[in-house]
Structures are given as structure tokens and as C-alpha cells.
Amino acid sequence: MVVRFAPSPTGPLHIGGVRTALYNYLLARKHKGRFILRIEDTDQTRYVSGAEEYIIEALTWCGITFDEGPHVGGPHAPYRQSERKAIYAEYAHELVRRGWAYYAFDTEEELEAMRQKVKAAGMEAFQYDAVTRMYMKNSLTLPPQEVEERLRSQPYVIRFLMPRGREVRFYDEIRGWVSFHTRELDDKVLLKSDGMPTYHLANVVDDHLMGVTHVIRGEEWLPSTPLHVLLYEAFGWEMPKFAHLPLLLRPDGGGKLSKRDGDQLGFPVFPLRWKDPHTGEESSGYRERGFLPEGVVNYLALLGWHPAEDRELFTMEELIEAFSLERVSKAGARFDYEKAKWINQQHLRRAPIERLLPRVEQLWRERGLPPVSQLVLARLIELARERASLLPELIEAVRFFYERPALPLKEPLAEKLHGGVIALLPEIEALFQGISSWEAPLLEAKLKEWVKARGLPMGKVLLTLRLILTGEEAGPSLYAIMELLGAREVSQRIQRFQEVYGVPRGV
């Protein structure tokens, strides 16, 4: 099995593209096949610098790797279509020789004028097809000498000669048999006047030359598949299998997810942050939001595919094992950011600390927080991961560690302080000072014993202490917090509180 992912470098890859790449990758790995990256940069007007690098970086981050591609080389190089220009021109001319294509000389303006004319006449949209081509300027209508003359002196395109009266049927691995009548199809341009091929030609030629056996792409290509089928026939090449993936839809149901949606939807549509080189506009990415690549991959896999068993949590290895085209659904899937976060949370809780450490360390540095040892950071992560879905939440959850409470406490919080506990603060301090070792279980035992002896309400005591030590009313276990803070810091925070609240020191 040979599959390929063939993005166009017109900007950052969006999340739907990542899913298409993922499905191709999973299949290639499952069947021990080859996976090719091909850059379809045939539209020079839409080329965006940095896009190719972005695509590779994004997929690498996701753990999607290629066997062949512009970045790794391979037996079918080059892998950028702009560098294969001559190949396509040759095949296009061959099609003309074999009677499957023809030269057309109509200018942009002439075509536009024709469209207007047809529209004005109240007819349906103009199509360059079996009937209209006879009224246009092309090698079918012009005398041979004039064609020769024009070929030498002016720009031209090569158009596919769509056969008349044929039903084109093909089997889609996801949808079953699909058929189109050639009557509905037009004479698509195969080779543009700048000598570059259009998608249709380049795609078919390259898939053939690169030995691609399965074309797995988005559903937006379904309507042009009959043209591709006919191209394989015209060249006399064996056809690959086709599978058209359901589209990723916007959560509000307003069409397919597109690059232009940027952050408008309230969540990123790109895997990595992207800064547009022309407009300077920035779009956020899943990586920067604090997603784990395994979380993104896992969620994306589930959008349009369902395993045989009712399971939702997968590693890449498990996806490779479980994935199959037969279980890909036909209908478009709406993107659900909440669920994406939940999946990420599950991976966050399962990830080995060593995987989390570097990224949390980086965030820690970026925020300019005081340096901590890896050991301490690991413990903080352990404490925080139970209540976080995204990486930055890990740091929010241990704010107590790097930030002393703002005193005096703000009103809704201050009300929750228990006067009785405050009065006894010196006793609590003394209790902690006499402790043999500063560890959570011992702290817990000591405090509980004291609270019991004093006959105080446990909940009130702990909440008050939590407010004094962290300035927050919710968070990780208070004993763990105290242990991490250390005896000195705990004592200092208690004393500072007493100073601010005017409680006399000493008993």
C-alpha cells in the first residue's frame, strides 16, 4: 500500500488537513506501506512562504512521519510539483496527441465575456463543454495552420476533451459506488497558460508515477473524481482506490471548517501558531494552547471514525492497530472543542512525568517564575494534573507555590475565614514547629488530632488555613500544599497573615 498526503502550501495546514494526513498515516503504518508527502504548489499566485515548513513541523509534532517527501527525499523526487513542471507538460501534450485533450486559446477576458453573455441570456452557468467548445477558440474549431501559428505566438492552455454520453462509475471505499454523467462535466484545464498543471493533471500523473495505491482525501474532491478516473483511462494507467473522507464541519453547522475561521470559533483551527507573513495576523495553535500531540491526534481520529469496540482513548500505536477505512463514517463531523479538551485531559493524566516536564518547564520559564528543581516541578505537576485539561492549567493550579496570597483577602473570600481558627493561629504554628518530619501524612495526622482535641469544625479550619496559605478557596490537598511549601514558608505566610490582620504574635 502506498498513500500520500498532498497539501497545497497556501497557508498553515488546518486541523482537517491534519486529520486527512493522520488517516493516511495510520493506514500506511497498519499495512506496512509507504507514506509520501507531496507539495502541490502549482498555483504560484497563492504560494505562501513558510507554509511548507509549517506543514512539516505541524505533522512532525503530531507524530505523523513520512517515508518520502521534500524534507526526507526518496526515489520519486522531486516532491514539489513546481519542480516537476516539465513532466506534466509532456503528459499533457501526449493526451492531445492521443485525442483526449486539445489546445485552447481563449483569453481570460473572452471567457469572462462568455460567462456574462450566458448569464444575461438567463441560461445556467457557462461551462466549457461538449457543446460550447465548438464556439470557442481552440484546436477543435480553428484551422490547423492557425492553431500552429497561435501555439508559436501566444499563450494557450490544454483542456481535457470530455467524452460525450458516458456514465462514469467508480467505487469509493467509504461511500460505495458513485456515478456521474459526462454531460455534467466540463473540459477542465489540465495545463495552464503559465505551463503549470492544474491539480487534476498533476495529481493523476504523480499518483501514477509515485505508485500510489490508495487516494484518501477530503470529500470536496468527490465531484472531480470522474475526471480523474477518465484521466487514468486516457493514459491507460491502473487506477488507485479512492476514499473520500467526510468533512470537518464548524460547530455551528455553517459549513466546513476552513482556515479563514481562524480563532473566530473560540478555538484554534491550526495545529501550531501561525503568523501570516503578509497581514501579520496571528492565529493560535493547539500546541500553544497546551494540548498534547497525542490528545489532538486521538480526538481527530475519532472525528469521522469509530473503532469496532466502544473505546475512545488511544495512543498512536493503538490507533494504527485499530484503524480501518470500513469504519469511517460518511457524514460530516462537527468539531467539538469541549470533547477535544476532555480527551487531552485523559492523556495529560496518563502521560509519564518525563514527557510533561520539558513543556511545563518551558511554560514556567516563559512566565518568568522563580527557578525550581525538576524534582519539585515533577511533584507540582503530579499535584496539578488531576485538575487540568491543558498544560497552562498545570501552572495555574499550583499558583500557591510561586505567589503569596494577596492580603487582605478580597471580600467574598475574607468572609469565609473562621475567627476561632485565627485566634488560635499561634497554637497551630507551635504545633507545626514541633513536628518531627515535614511530610503531608504527618501534617495531616497532627492537624486532625489538634482539631479534634480543640473541638473545632474540620471544614472551617481547613478552609481558613487554605485561605491563609494560598489565598484561594479551592485547589489541591492542603497537606500536600504545606509539604511543598515547606515549614519556613508556611510559618512565614501565617505570620504575614497575622500581621496584616492585626493578630498579636505569641500566645
Next chain:
RNA sequence: GCCCCGUUCGUCUAGCCCGGUCUAGGACACCUCUCUUUCAAGGAGGAAACAGGGGUUCGAAUCCCCUACGGGGUACCA
């Protein structure tokens, strides 16, 4: 407009190919309870769907047709 694809809880989906086992299963989100010093997490439970209409059949979410709705395509863009 025309062509193509699709349509099960709010969302992702199982079931559909090979009709009865479906009083339609799971998950996210939501609600209740529980655990707990708190927030989470966990546990238990709840509410929530076969787009509509015709067929076929003893029997249809499952097969056929129509309609509606959604999506895609209709470029010298991919």
C-alpha cells in the same frame, strides 16, 4: 440553478451491508446523588435521538421511492 454526497440524543457516534436479539448502546456536555477540607478526578443515576411521508414485509433505525434539510462541487484554486 445544476450535479454529487449525506441525515440516529445538543455534539461525536454504535447499530444499518447480512430486517426481529433496539423498551436504540457508548462518550462529551448538562442535571441529581455519592466520595471529599475545597476544586477537580472517581463512583452511581437521570434527561436526551432513528428528519418527514409513502411503500416492501408477519415484522424496518435497518431494504426501496419521494420530500425536506445539511454539506460539497460547479475557476487557467487546490
